[in-house]
Amino acid sequence: MRAPALSFVLALVAACGGRQDDALTTTPEQTDQEVEEVPVELVGEPTCAEGATVVQVQCEDGAAEQCNALDDDCDGAIDEGCGYETGPVQVTVAWNSDADLDAYVVDPGEETVSFQRREGASGARMDQAGRGACAEDEDGGPASRVENVFWSQRPPAGEYRVELHYLFECDTEAGPTTATVSVAVGGRTVGSYNLTLTPTNRETVVRFELR
Numbered sequence: 001m002r003a004p005a006l007s008f009v010l011a012l013v014a015a016c017g018g019r020q021d022d023a024l025t026t027t028p029e030q031t032d033q034e035v036e037e038v039p040v041e042l043v044g045e046p047t048c049a050e051g052a053t054v055v056q057v058q059c060e061d062g063a064a065e066q067c068n069a070l071d072d073d074c075d076g077a078i079d080e081g082c083g084y085e086t087g088p089v090q091v092t093v094a095w096n097s098d099a100d101l102d103a104y105v106v107d108p109g110e111e112t113v114s115f116q117r118r119e120g121a122s123g124a125r126m127d128q129a130g131r132g133a134c135a136e137d138e139d140g141g142p143a144s145r146v147e148n149v150f151w152s153q154r155p156p157a158g159e160y161r162v163e164l165h166y167l168f169e170c171d172t173e174a175g176p177t178t179a180t181v182s183v184a185v186g187g188r189t190v191g192s193y194n195l196t197l198t199p200t201n202r203e204t205v206v207r208f209e210l211r
Helices: none
Strands: 023-026 040-048 089-095 100-106 124-128 146-151 158-168 177-185 188-197 202-210
Touching (some): 040 177, 089 158, 100 124, 100 146, 100 177, 158 177, 158 188, 177 202, 188 202
Antiparallel strands (some): 023 040, 040 202, 089 146, 124 146, 158 202
């Protein structure tokens, strides 16, 4: 099934940060899958790289999720009902062209989960790897423009980072492409960020710390 059109809301701000809590402890609230009932603590705020912007999400209670890496229905969860999984930590990436972008999620032990290695010893797993126009869906249209990484168990303490690589334009003139990266801790979105990449760019988008 062809991925739905993506809607991006940019917040053009000078400083980039996440929530204002000094230490946020949450318990899972995701509705699609049962999430492991363990508290997960976010230390400080997520921080994003130079050039990235915080997304001020225009959500609406009861709205349909658009599978765009944003919390469209204001329940704190990312893209529930879109077919990918969640857990104590979830990182979801979506982008607005037919290019092939790749997400790399690096844990405190410097182990990376991506399309190249979809499972990590820390419990991380990539269950959705988008290809844009580099592949076709079952209806012959471009493949998904979403990637999703989640932890099926409590993640280890330490710093995590999310990197994006603009791999291919996929025989299109995709050009500069804006990606949204959202991070959920304990089933609640703690930050959403936009970054525009050009072909072959690889950038760190956001870092966050757990304990």
